[in-house]
Amino acid sequence: MTANSEKRPDLPATPEEPTKTLTLPDPPGWKTRWSFEELSFSYKVRNRIGGLLFNTLVTHIPFHFIRRNYLKLFGATIGEGTTFLRGLQVFDIDLLNIGKNCSIGFRVLFDARSGIAIGDNVVIASDTQFIAGGHDPNHKDFPPVFAPLQVGDYAWVATRAMVLGGAHIGRGAVVGAAACVTRPVNDLEMVAGVPARVKSMRNPDALQYVPYYRPLFY
Numbered sequence: 522m523t524a525n526s527e528k529r530p531d532l533p534a535t536p537e538e539p540t541k542t543l544t545l546p547d548p549p550g551w552k553t554r555w556s557f558e559e560l561s562f563s564y565k566v567r568n569r570i571g572g573l574l575f576n577t578l579v580t581h582i583p584f585h586f587i588r589r590n591y592l593k594l595f596g597a598t599i600g601e602g603t604t605f606l607r608g609l610q611v612f613d614i615d616l617l618n619i620g621k622n623c624s625i626g627f628r629v630l631f632d633a634r635s636g637i638a639i640g641d642n643v644v645i646a647s648d649t650q651f652i653a654g655g656h657d658p659n660h661k662d663f664p665p666v667f668a669p670l671q672v673g674d675y676a677w678v679a680t681r682a683m684v685l686g687g688a689h690i691g692r693g694a695v696v697g698a699a700a701c702v703t704r705p706v707n708d709l710e711m712v713a714g715v716p717a718r719v720k721s722m723r724n725p726d727a728l729q730y731v732p733y734y735r736p737l738f739y
């Protein structure tokens with residue numbers, strides 16, 4: 522999956538908010554959400570039960586194929602060769618899109634309620650969190666704010682980092698341990714700190730590997 526240059530005007534998150542733009546990956550594309558209003562009751566029930574069972578039970582079973590197939594059954598898009606270690610937590614499984622050969626560490630949180638798209642050959646270390654949305658703290662109704670996020674091919678997000686909605690991670694970018702990413706990170710940038718700032722640039726010739734980490738009973 523690679524980002525294309527097509528910009529899509531998205532719906533405002535709240536009536537007061539200005540229109541946003543988002544760079545979308547190549548087809549088949551990825552699912553995003555910009556409102557909870559259109560969701561049917563049966564969709565919500567299926568989603569809630571699917572997430573509850575995964576997050577409390579299935580994620581701890583030490584057989585990867587069970588976790589992977591369960592996520593696919595509830596609507597996640599997952600490429601070949603991608604693995605998730607135990608303890609993964611997902612909100613809104615159907616809005617999780619992950620490409621090929623990604624390695625996702627222990628206890629990662631994907632809050633995908635407005636959509637998360639991850640490319641190919643991405644490494645996400647343990648205890649990292651991806652939060653695609655939030656609330657408007659200055660609005661009297663404290664409304665939800667929808668902010669999908671995207672991670673480019675060959676990105677490496679290191680241990681305990683947190684990536685906020687809209688803070689897209691570019692192709693081959695590196696996010697240092699414990700960083701909080703609040704703004705988009707460009708291709709090949711190495712960022713670290715809270716808030717994350719550019720520390721250096723990555724060697725583009727390094728982007729040729731296939732991540733592989735498959736411990737027994739992971």
Ligand SMILES: CC(C)(COP(=O)(O)OP(=O)(O)OC[C@H]1O[C@@H](n2cnc3c(N)ncnc32)[C@H](O)[C@@H]1OP(=O)(O)O)[C@@H](O)C(=O)NCCC(=O)NCCS
Pocket residue numbers: 644645646647679680695696697698699700711712713714720721
């Ligand atoms: C991001 C990282 C790869 C950078 O490594 P590096 O290129 O060798 O960077 P350096 O050690 O040369 O540091 C460059 C600068 O960034 C700072 N820095 C590096 N990592 C940082 C971090 N996680 N948070 C804050 N600052 C950081 C350094 O202090 C240094 O600052 P200075 O120039 O003011 O002294 C590394 O620090 C890191 O976070 N590794 C993750 C380890 C991990 O999670 N392993 C499990 C993964 S599967």
